[in-house]
Amino acid sequence: MNESFSKLKFAYAFAILIIMAIVGAVLSLIVEDYIILISVLGILYILLLIILLNAFHKYIKPIQVASKTMGELLKGNYRARVHHPFNGSIGDLSRQINELARNLSELSINEQMQADQLKTVIDNTESGLVLLDEKGYIHLVNRKFLSMFGGQQRDYVGYLYYDVMRQTAIHRTVQETFLYEKNVKKSITLDKDTRHMYIEVVGAPIFTERKLLKGAVLAFYDITDFKNVEVMRKDFVANVSHELKTPITSITGFAETLLDEGLSNPEINRQFTEIIYNESNRLQVLINDLLTLSKLEQEGFTLSYSDIHLITIVNEVLPAFKQKIAEKDISVDTSISDSIHFIADQEKLKQILINLLANAINYTPEQGKIKIQAVESEDDVHIMISDTGIGIPQDVTPRIFERFFRVDKARSRDTGGTGLGLAIVKHISELHGGHVTVESELNKGSTFTVVLPKNLDKVK
Known part of the structure; x- marks a missing residue:
């Protein structure tokens, strides 16, 4: 288009020269005075130059500006505009080019916004x-x-x-x-x-x-989480089956022996009956723990909150272990301030203490020591139960709160443990918006710490 403009300029200049030549020839025939002739030609040149400049500014320059603006739009510069005020058809063309530029700019912005939104969705999926x-x-x-x-x-x-x-x-x-x-x-x-x-x-x-x-x-x-859940489910079913099978096998075996012997030997009868009773009790404890876990994990399960004094709950729990403590000659030291009280589910808190105390007593040798203490901060209560028992190896400490996990399987069964006690402690603590941790050293003892929020508004 620029080449066309150049040709148009050349045509105008050539036309002016021809016109001037024709006019000069005519005047040379009419006017004999060369001074007058030159003056007339000068005036004609000026007039023709004014006409040419007017034509350039009115027609050629607007087309040049429009052409330049269209070139910028083709390059993707949608901010380009025709800024010169023109009249007539050229003015209409300029306004249409500006409208086209605005539409292209809006379209480009919308496309960029959609592209950014799509990229955000794709990147954050x-x-x-x-x-x-x-x-x-x-x-x-x-x-x-x-x-x-x-x-x-x-x-x-x-x-x-x-x-x-x-x-x-x-x-x-x-x-x-x-x-x-x-x-x-x-x-x-x-x-x-x-x-x-x-x-x-x-x-x-x-x-x-x-x-x-x-x-x-x-x-x-x-799908790692789903796989892990599937593995846990399979392990749970296998563990439950095994834990149920052991006492049931004992009960069935000793019952058959009693029937075969015809109940003729009172001593054996009593011994076998005690074994059947103990295994039945163990089975009942296992089923109760399974039901407790199932209940805690049910969607919509809620706790019954009340304002409780910790020392009162501890004093209510300890008598249940009086016989076992006396049999093993274990000393129990309680260090809890009378002023410590907080919002919690009383029965579930008792279950936490019962499970942790049972573990401490079962795994602490004779003449060992157990300490129950509590400290409070502005927002939380820390309940600590320490023992001088066998301790837990460092490599298995992270797994201690898993269901059915046992450090020493044979010893756990001998002490009547189900392998679910610490899992229940963990669930109850988390339902209260707290957590439980353990610090242990092999052959020196363990300390379990339960952290619970003091106020209901801190509970998750």
């Missing part, structure tokens, strides 16, 4: 996402995918999937998605931070409006 074209090249990876597999976007985008993703299950997922043109699901396992991460991979084909395969989306779901 809980699933890893990978976009592939029909040739297998990666066009997009989101933040969750990078957190699972590591690396940066530049390590994946622009590469073939099988060059940057080494898992054969992913390769099969992509290949089957393209081959069968339907959703394909696979599972992979990643080793990350010294633990196993279980990933479910779903491949989904992408089609054009004409039903032609355009590419595929790979979605990566972290």
